[in-house]
Amino acid sequence: MTGRTAAQRAALPPALAEPLDAWVEHLTAGRDLSAHTVRAYTGDVVSVLDHLVRRGGTQVTDLDLGTLRSWLALGRTRGDGRSTTARRAASARSFTAHLRRTGATPEDVGLRLASPRAHRTLPEVLTADQARAVAETPRPLPEDAGPEQAAVALRDALVVDLLYASGIRVAELVGLDLDDVDHGRRLLRVLGKGRKERSVPFGVPAERALRAWLSDGRPVLAREGSGPALLLGLRGGRLDPREVRRVVHAATAAVPGAPDLGPHGLRHSAATHVLEGGADLRSVQELLGHASLATTQIYTHVTVDRLRAVHAAAHPRA
Structure with a gap:
């Protein structure tokens, strides 16, 4: 929570702060959302309630559709994009639905709160050859490299291999x-969004990288408090997501012509290549752990472009 958001929350009257706290508890315990999502949603609703107070409201029954709309409009004038506005509207609707469900308000005033659909565009992806080069390009070690540097190199190779091989999130x-x-x-048991568990396959190259890490890398970095974590940082703790992003950016930068991608770019690349290889959308949905098939369908425009190219090259009347 930012300092500004914390100050706004502290300034709310009890009649607004208490329903807010109950809703946050519902998000955390009832819906089991990630800390990042709860933080974003909470910031949005604190902003709603601060806007309500500035308009003279003192309790949740003062919240109406006009207040919600003016709050969203104010955000747009301050530069909120479509994605941010869509998320803020979703946060507000979740809050007003909870108010109605718990009896704090007689009706759900957010039901008719419309918001623009966020643009759903696919970022750049690697070609199959570029992906192979990213995974296979050796990470050079200095001549005086010690065992820890060699272990980190094995870990980094595994990070890139597993992300592309499985399409899992950071x-x-x-x-x-x-x-x-x-x-x-050759399966990973993955705990995805909403703590949903799924099994994800990985290939032979990733298996080789995994065995090298487990035999010659992880034992070097492991400490007494490392616990069961598969991937470790230099101090022996569980690997930090920021380090994963650094590793992937460095790996893609090392391949001439490849776009500068982060871990999510490898996930997109994996999904695209699996679809191009003939997999159906339902299989890719299961691989990626998408709750809705509509989310997976973002990848179809890539394969449609490929289909057009094949048609143009092969059809006698193209």
């Missing part, structure tokens, strides 16, 4: 424990 990657790996069937 948080899912760093959350893996040793017993989440089924070596015999």
Whole structure:
């Protein structure tokens, strides 16, 4: 929570702060949302309630559709984009629905709160050849490299291989424990959004990188307090997501012509290549852990572009 948001929350009257706290507890315990999502949603609703107070409101029954609309409009004048506005509207609707459900208000005033649809565009992806080069380009070590640097190089190679091989998210990657790996069937047990568990396959190159890390890398970095984490940082703790992003950016930068991608770019690339290889959308949905097939369909425009190119090259009447 930012300093400004914390100050706004502290200034709310009890009649507004108490329903807010009850809703935050519902998000955390009832819906089991991530800390990042709860933080974003909370900031949005604190802003709503601060706006209500500035308009003379003192309790949640003073919140109406006009207040919500003027709050969103104020954000747009301050530069909120479509995605931010859509998220803020979703936060407000979640709050007003909770107020109605708990009996704090007689009706859900957010039901008719419309918001623009966020643009859903696919970022750049690697070609199959570029992805192979990103995964296979060796990470050079200085001549005087010690065992810890060699271990980090093995870990970094595994990070890139696993992200592309499986298409999992950064948080899912760093959350893996040793017993989440089924070596015999080459499967990862992944805990995704909403704490939903799924099994994700990985290929032979990633298996080789994994075995090298487990035999020659992890034992070097492991400390007494390392616990069961599969991937470790230099101090022996669970690998930080920021370090994963640094590793991926460095790996893509090392391949001439490849776009500068982060971990999510590898996830997009994996999904695109699997679809281009003939997989159906339902399989890709399961691989990526999407709750809705509509989310997975963002990838279809890439394969449609490929289909057009094939049609133009092969059809006699193209």
